Ligand code: FAD
């Protein structure tokens with residue numbers, strides 16, 4: 001059975017790995033240079049820094065087994081740094097029993113490790129999905145044609161999935177247009193500040209609670225194993241702030257992030273470098289998980305991704321694994 005998996009985030013990797021292990025002929029596609037998606041860490045002059053997913057938890061037994069395998073391979077490790085919270089102007093330690101995991105040396109490391117065994121086309125944006133007599137054919141932005149495949153898994157965010165599904169409808173000249181809500185995933189600005197001198201603060205992660213005007217999360221990157229040793233702090237801006245500052249300049253974000261961090265940790269800081277990244281499709285809208293979407297909109301075409309189950313790494317992995325099981329059940 002020939003299967004194409006479009007999108008090499010954690011959902012696509014989980015789906016492709018399960019199909020590959022069961023003996024299917026799988027081809028993995030991504031528009032980026034490597035696997036990772038929203039788990040991609042940036043390589044900077046100070047080493048890897050995590051701009052997207054910060055850590056993951058594992059509650060489902062199947063995902064716990066997968067995490068244990070990654071730990072054995074040395075591509076995932078526990079993140080043991082202390083958790084704090086900032087609420088109504090107060091920063092306080094907020095210890096808990098939750099096990100948190102990170103990729104080593106980068107968040108995308110477990111994905112890269114799993115993708116090694118799977119034939120893949122990176123730097124390859126798929127722009128057209130067409131039904132042919134023996135299955136589905138894919139066309140890339142560069143005009144390369146792939147397939148036919150008996151099954152195509154779209155493990156990509158909803159806006160991109162809708163575009164591909166509708167490219168197929170156009171090719172059939174029928175009215176089977178699929179509409180997925182464009183607002184399903186909200187944006188998130190991320191800013192990392194590299195400091196001139198250490199603050200000596202113990203916090204690893206800070207959950208920013210309540211009605212903070214701009215932030216949702218802060219982490220000290222050098223509290224994570226395998227990351228840069230220079231003291232640096234990552235700030236995630238809230239969906240509301242990010243949506244209303246989509247075109248903000250790096251200078252503005254650096255100044256705002258510096259003011260926020262200084263206020264929260266309660267001391268002045270001196271920043272030597274700021275690196276910003278805008279995620280247009282970051283976080284799932286709270287209500288979206290309740291939508292009754294089919295994961296199989298056309299025969300042989302499947303939808304996977306965090307947005308099908310709720311925006312967490314574990315949910316994305318489970319979504320991809322679930323689609324693989326459904327395809328294998330048809331064998
Ligand atoms: P993605 O990772 O988005 O993968 C989709 C892939 O499809 C991408 O690689 C993209 O390049 C590719 N693609 C899209 N269109 C095409 C096309 N036409 N052709 C080819 N390729 C295409 N989760 C947690 O559990 N813990 C956290 O701390 C956490 N923090 C987060 C912080 C931020 C800022 C963000 C953005 C997310 C965070 N998440 C967190 C959520 C987590 O990152 C996601 O739930 C998960 O990574 C989504 O995986 P996915 O495979 O569904 O999608």
Ligand code: NAD
Nearest residue numbers: 056057083084085094095096098188207236282283311312
């Ligand atoms: P988790 O169990 O550590 O956290 C879930 C939520 O519980 C947190 O958001 C926080 O509100 C609360 N919480 C957990 N531990 C806490 C503590 N010690 N003190 C105070 N509050 C605490 O992890 P999870 O369920 O795997 O969730 C993944 C994380 O990914 C969440 O924090 C979520 O906000 C984040 N995320 C962020 C984005 C984004 O775009 N910024 C997108 C998707 C997910």
